[in-house]
Amino acid sequence: MPTRIKLQDGEYRLVEDPFTTIGDDAGLPPGDVIISLTRFQTEGDQLLSEGRKVGVRLEPAEEVEALVYDLPRIALVAVVFPKYRDGRSYTAARLLRERYGFEREIRAVGEVLREQAGFMARVGIDAFSPADGSTPEDWARATHRQRHVYQRAADRRTPAFAERE
Amino acid sequence: MYRYDTLDKEFLADRAAEFREQVGRRLAGEITEDQFKMIRLMNGLYLQLHAYMLRIAVPYGALNPTQMRALAQIGRKYDKGYGHFTTRTNLQFHWIKLADAPDILDALAAVDMHAIQTSGNCIRNTTADPFAGATAEEIDDPRVWSEAIRQWSSLHPEFSFLPRKFKVAITGSAKDRTAAKVHDIGLMMRRGRDGAFGFEVIVGGGLGRTPYVGPTINEFLPANRLFSYLEAVLRVYNRHGRRDNIYKARIKILVAALGAEEFARQVKEEWEKIGPAGDLPDTEIARIRGAFVPMDFDTLVNRSEAFEAAKAADPALARFARNNLREHKRPGYTIVEISLKAIGETPGDATSDQMDVVADLAERYGHGDIRVTHEQNLVLPHVKLDDLAAVHAGLKAVGLATPNVNLISDIIACPGLDYCALANARAIPIAQDIARTFADQDRAELIGELKIKISGCINACGHHHVGHIGILGVDKKGEEFYQLTLGGSGAEDAAVGSMLGPALPAGRVAGAIDTMVDVYLRERQDGERFLDTFRRTGVTPFKEAVYADAN
Amino acid sequence: MRALTANRLTDGEVVFWKAGAWVERFADAELFEDAEAGEAAEASAKTQQTVIVEPYLIDLIESESLWAPLSYRERLRALGPTNHLHHGKQAEGGAAIEALQHASGAARSSGRVNLIKRK
Structure with missing residues (x-):
């Protein structure tokens, strides 16, 4: 079974990934799937009624608000980074966590490099499919690199201004 | 500090x-x-x-x-x-x-400095009024807010991969020494009706390929709501700014495409969702403010006999005082501008020895405070008039007493093709040529305030669009040519310059400027600035004179 | 005639290809008369990831019976900044440097596209 790096109880681990990512035109295998927002909007009800877990792949140009109504039924959101420099999915993840209270997995897919680890963890992304072969140890090191942070964010780390109080 | x-x-x-x-x-x-x-x-x-x-x-x-x-x-x-x-x-x-x-x-x-976010599509270094804490015009000290922004923007989890770079400027009053209106966000300090202070928020100004003077999207933002508002602006930009074309990715393009009103509406909607949870606690602002408490200035009279005597004895000091001093908020003190534009040298360059001398002078005579201006000069913001002769002598000994601040030889120039991989043409030698043409200080003073700004490519690091005279280096089939613009301003009366005419080869630029200065001196009324003459006459007399021999 | 140039990884120094190695002086650069030899060298240079950054071929012209880069930008790279004549390769002086300084070709640099992307 394929794997992804998962943040669980503050630890980064390589864990098995029960989800299969399915393209819009591909046939559906049995089991848990990740599908596009478009496909979810037409086939989501059917798939969920079959008892599978369904994750939704959210492209950077898609509005996170389109998912809000269905969040209680969604097993995970895979936010896409088509290029490392495309930072729209940081906003999507942060809003999912902070504004819409989504507590299940948010997974980073696409050009996911360890240099982004600190930013991704801070906006509440907790699962990673790195494109650079980096390991859970690399991610743990990268996300713990800065002993202090200056902002409030979705990871609930204490910002410097609160540490100072 | x-x-x-x-x-x-x-x-x-x-x-x-x-x-x-x-x-x-x-x-x-x-x-x-x-x-x-x-x-x-x-x-x-x-x-x-x-x-x-x-x-x-x-x-x-x-x-x-x-x-x-x-x-x-x-x-x-x-x-x-x-x-x-x-x-x-x-x-x-x-x-x-x-x-x-x-x-x-x-x-x-080791000395509390870094190079974080001086490149990349993130929130860059904030520029603030170089006279902060020293000028009587100030409503509030912009350094307090700039330092808070420095911290808030450092490795920001959400806004480190924006569509394009993002620059913020903050003034301390209605007077603008930061080019706030041509920044991604310009914050101009305002006092509200109830005496509380806040910011006029200008978004979507910028230079580069598509220059804009930014529109005001909020006339008065209470200062304590700054960070939630910045978050709202950045979030709207991060989500909706263009990422398909590097030349259309700055926030100015988004603001222009949506219209300032619609952009402001979207920001407001987002801002209301964020609420005060996005603001820094007052205690943190107070902590930072504590670092910028007013200095323990001596109580002095406005006139320094020592300074007056020294000026009378030394015409060079008198000239320096005429051109490089600005009014300080406290009697007996002055703001000293140090020109990094010695005639024939590279604008903005300082040798290590010069830096050491500035450090020594700041320590001995300037409350240990040094500023850098966006016009590539340095400032000692708090110097006693009594000490001015000593400061001048110290500067003069290392070639830093050039008395030309705001004059025609005080030229902004980016590094250009002499260094930069992005440049199309050199900028520095053009600045050197022009400065040499106007090396006569009497003539420079007669001409008065005239801001020349030179960029070696369209990215406009030399701010050419907002120069009273702007010069843009272009590449014509592998040869360096220069396009001139007139009438720009980066101050509170911000404006983008208008094109003079066809680009000139390098060897003709300084001469063209000399010609335009002659036109200005002929047309000038009541001691008005070059910029004001241009605004009155338009481009025609300048254009006719520069291209006369081509006709 | 062409030469192959790059910047050295460790210090950014402008370097030129010479028989599989890199030299700092343009005057020491290997000259490619035929296109194929130059392109083969470029392909080989691109595998030297830990030695140099972004190699590319430049066109040359004759100047004072020596060769010089055709484009102004490349002559600047081979010489140093014109505002500090004692900085960069030009500080050494001599006939080879003067030939570069006196060259007057004009063309867009063949490396331009890469340079703009490089930052």
Whole structure:
């Protein structure tokens, strides 16, 4: 079974990934799937009624608000980074966590490099499919690199201004 | 000045340690140049024509003597004994070795400095009024807010991969010495009806390929709501700014496409959702404010007999005083502008020896405070008139007493093709030519305020669009040509200049400016500035004179 | 006639290809008369990821019976900045440097596209 790096109880681990990512035109295998927002909007009800877990792949140009109504039924959101420099999915993840209270997995897919680890963890992304072969140890090191942070964010780390109080 | 506490220091140390490891991985071949490029740019390290260039942040342009000496020392040890102050009030070293960069970042961190976010599509160094804390015009000290922005924007989890770079400027009053209206966000300090202060928020100004004077999207933002509002602006931009075309990715394009009103509406809607949870606690602002408490100025009278006597005895000092001093809020003190535009030298360059002298003078006579201006000069913001002769003598000894601030030879120029991998043409030699043409200080003073700004490419680091005379280097079939614009301004009366006519070859630029100055002196009424004459007459008389021989 | 140039990884120094290695002086650069030899060298240079950054071929012209880069930008790279004549390779002086300084060709640099992307 394929794997992804998962943040669980503050630890980064390589864990098995029960989800299969399915393209819009591909046939559906049995089991848990990740599908596009478009496909979810037409086939989501059917798939969920079959008892599978369904994750939704959210492209950077898609509005996170389109998912809000269905969040209680969604097993995970895979936010896409088509290029490392495309930072729209940081906003999507942060809003999912902070504004819409989504507590299940948010997974980073696409050009996911360890240099982004600190930013991704801070906006509440907790699962990673790195494109650079980096390991859970690399991610743990990268996300713990800065002993202090200056902002409030979705990871609930204490910002410097609160540490100072 | 703000002093870094343990948290700030550890933040820099952690970042420098990470970069050392990343450089090690690159040199060992574990990461490709493509992957490494992102990393080094996030640490201000560019590869230019002749070597690496390291751009060091000077947050809101403020330096203490220890920091200035550290920069001087880095210049000696790792560069060629000099550095280059930029229009973003940063300092660039142009001859850096990749293998030395981690040691340099450590040396910077030791004096509370860094190169974080001096490149990349993130929130860059904030520019603030270089006279902050010294000018009587000030409503509130912009350094307080700039320091808070420095912290808030450092490794921001959501806004470090924006569509394009993002620059903020803050004034302390309605007077603008930061070019606020041509920034991604310009914050101009205002006093509200109830006496509380806040900001006029200008968004979507910018230079580059598509210059705009930014529209005001909020007439009065209460200061304590600044950070939730910034978050709202950045979020709307991060989500909706264009990413398909690098030349259309700045926020100005989004604001222009939506219209200022619609953009403001979207920001307001987002701002209301964020609410005060997005603001910094008052206690943190108060803590930062505590670092900028007014200095313990002596109680003096406005007139210094020592200074008057020295001026009478030394015409050079008198000339320096006429051109390089600005009014201080306290009697008996003055703001001293140090020109980095010695005739024939490179605009913005300072040698390590000069940096050391400025540090010494600031320590001895200037309350240990030094500023960098976006016009590539330095400032000693708090000098007693009684000490001015000594300060002048100290500056003069190292070639820093050029009495030309705001005059025609006080030229902004980007590094241009002499260094920069992006440039189309050289900027520095054009500045040198013009300065030599106007080396006669009497004539320069007769001409008065005239701001020439030169960029070596359309990216406009030399702010050419907002020069009273702007000069843009272009590449015509491999030869350097220069397009002139007139009537721009980067001050509170911000305007984008209008094109004079066809581009000129390098050898004709200084002559064309001389010709236009003659037109100005002929047309000038009541001692008006070049800019005001141009606004009255329009481009025609200037154009006719410059292209006369071509007709 | 062409030469192959790049910047050295460790210090950013402008370097030129010479028989599989890199030299700092343009005057020491290997000259490619035929296109194929130059392109083969470029392909080989691109595998030297830990030695140099972004190699590319430049066109040359004759100047004072020596060769010089055709484009102004490349002559600047081979010489150093014109505002500090004691900085960079030009500081050494001599006939080879003067030939570069006196060259007057004009063309867009063949490396331009890469340079703009490089930052």
